[in-house]
Every structure is written in structure tokens, then in C-alpha cells.
Amino acid sequence: MVNSGCLSSEDFLLKVAEYFKISNERNIAVRLTLKRLVEHDEVELKPEYDVTNQPAYDVSTQAQSLSVTSIKPNNNDREYSLLVRASYGSHKGKNKCSTIISAGSLDKFWQDYSSVVRTNMDGLVKKKKKKRSTKTALKSKKSVKN
Numbered sequence: 001m002v003n004s005g006c007l008s009s010e011d012f013l014l015k016v017a018e019y020f021k022i023s024n025e026r027n028i029a030v031r032l033t034l035k036r037l038v039e040h041d042e043v044e045l046k047p048e049y050d051v052t053n054q055p056a057y058d059v060s061t062q063a064q065s066l067s068v069t070s071i072k073p074n075n076n077d078r079e080y081s082l083l084v085r086a087s088y089g090s091h092k093g094k095n096k097c098s099t100i101i102s103a104g105s106l107d108k109f110w111q112d113y114s115s116v117v118r119t120n121m122d123g124l125v126k127k128k129k130k131k132r133s134t135k136t137a138l139k140s141k142k143s144v145k146n
Helices: 009-026 059-064 106-120 134-145
Strands: 002-007 030-037 081-088 095-101
Touching (some): 009 095, 009 106
Antiparallel strands (some): 030 081, 081 095
């Protein structure tokens, strides 16, 4: 497994383009993941990790409510960074890289990221639809009429 570690955003985008090129040649998948980066500190517990004492941070209870207005906004004015990961291959042949994007530079990164992904997703293959036989088509029409 090759882990390139945390790269700058420009180096990360170059690596992602390289990963797409290799994946198109080998017919393998590239996995792209994004998540909010919350620094974990064992000594000073962050409220995001302590949902028992800080129920406003419990996302699972917020997701169960049907109306958006019923969610109480927490008093968290902190801006979080975004962790972006890319990988391809599996087991010993797996290659990974990641980058951390600050909230202020997210718009520029997102434009560059989307252009890299769009230009390199030319190896996509449309799924072939199975042709239904005429007998099954007639049966489905009869069942709809009844």
C-alpha cells in the first residue's frame, strides 16, 4: 500500500488526475471521499464527540425529525476544514492520498476539483439494459389490466 499522505491542494489534484488515468487503463475504480475534519484531542474533549452531554451535536436525532425548522441551531461559530481523500486499487496495490481544505479556500478548490473530475471521467461505460422477452412483456401487461 502506498500512502502519499496529506498533500497540498494543487498536488492532490494532480494525483487525482493521475489516479483517474491509471484507473481508466486498468479498468478499476477510484474512490473519492469528503468529510468534515474535526480535530480529536483526548485531553480536551470536543463537544462534537460528546453527544451525551451536548445533545445539540447529535446528528442522528436531528436527522429523524421531519421539519428543518425544529432543529435547534447550536451556538457553534467555528469553521471546519474539509478532508478530501482519493484512493484506487486494493490490498497491497492500494494507493491513497488526501488533502485538508480550509473553509476560506473551499470555493476555489471545489472549482478545480470538479473540473479535474469532469475531464477524467471519460472512461465511464453505460450499463446495457437487458431486453425483455415478449412473453414476459405480455404477462406484465395482463397483470396490469387485472
